Amino acid sequence: MTPSTARRSDVDGAAGRIEVKLNDPGGARRGIAVVAHPHPLFGGTNENKVVTTLARVFFDAGYVVARPNFRGVGASEGVHDEGIGETDDLVRVVEQLREGQRGQPALLAGFSFGGFVASRVAARFAQDASPFALVVLVAPAVGRFAVGPVPPSTVVIHGEDDDVVPLRAVFDWARPQALPVSVIPGTGHFFHGRLPVLARLVRRALASAAVE
Secondary structure (H helix, E strand, O other): OOOEEEEEEEEEEEEEEEEEEOOOOOOOOOEEEEEEEOOOOOOOOOOOHHHHHHHHHHHOOOOEEEOOOOOOOOOOOOOOOOOHHHHHHHHHHHHHHHHHHOOOOOEEEEEEEEHHHHHHHHHHHHOOOOOOOEEEEEEOEEEEEEOOOOOOOOOEEEEEOOOOHHHHHHHHHHHHHHOOOOEEEEOOOOOOEEEEEEHHHHHHHHHHOOOO
8 A cells, every 4th residue: 555546535424525545456456445543533533553554454455445534534524423423424435435346345444433433334234235244343442432242253453551442341342242352462552563463463354254
């Protein structure tokens, strides 16, 4: 994923324009991937390092990657809506990308607040004829938001020393679902110094889901 492959693509949302950074590998595209960024009121944007790390893994695997800015961020219109309107906007981004890549798998990922929104979007598509081939939640903001159950194939990755979303809160959320959690030792919420490890785990998840 390089700057020469990135372009802006606006999507019409319920609150107005949604600014999307789009990376298209061209050629034989394998499908689409949508990545949601952390909390916009705390500096979260589609250029967040965790978000771009996820995007690069998907792009390198041959996916068209969309990184929308949530409401009120960058050129996206509207105001922050606690994840409710953001869910509607992310659904619209997924739907528009699917229109151009019919029949190909769709991937969904989110970091922190973006993980909360991604979980809501995954639930919307759970009964769809073509649900997401893979959902990746990185440090999902459980405890801070009402993150519901997710598809059993969801990949959850968390830092051992996360002081924003404590690991125990993630285990309390995952336990009733018998949902595995991959823990990266010695790192916090933003995975400083551990982004290559995060990338390896996501690549492994792609391979295991047979969508790489």
